[in-house]
Amino acid sequence: MSQTPVLQPNERRILRLEEVEAKSGFKRAHIYNLMKKRQFPQALRLGVRAVGWDSIEIDQWIDERVNNRA
Template sequence: MPQVIEQTGISRAQIYALIGCDQFPRPIRIGKRAVGWIEADIQAWINARPLAGSWSKPSMCLYHPDDQHITNPEH
C-alpha cells in the first residue's frame, strides 16, 4: 500500500473510495490480511488520468465519511 500511495499521490482512504466506485484497480489477496496491486494496473490507471486542469466534470461517485458511496445529485 505505501508504494501505491507514493506512486498515485492519493491517500489510502481515497484509493478504497475509488475502488468502491470502480474507478481504481482492485487489489489482489496475497495473504490472510494482505493485499497487493499489479504494478502494470496501477501504471495504466495513472496513464489514463487526465492532466491537471483538464477535468470537464466532477466524478459521478462521491465518498461519504460513513463509508457509504452516494451518487452526485447534480448528475
C-alpha cells in the same frame, strides 16, 4: 556481491499500499473509496491480511489520468 535487479518501467510486480500511495498521490481511505466505486484498480488478495496491486494496472491507471487531463 549480489546486485539488485533493475526493473523495467512496465515489468509486472505486486505493489504494496505504501508504493501505491506514493505513485498515485492518494492516501489509503481515498484509494479504497475509489476501488469501491470501481474507479481504481482492484487490490489482489495476497494472504489473510495482505493485499497488493498489479504494477501494470496502476501505471495504466495513472497514464489514463495524464492523457485525459484538459
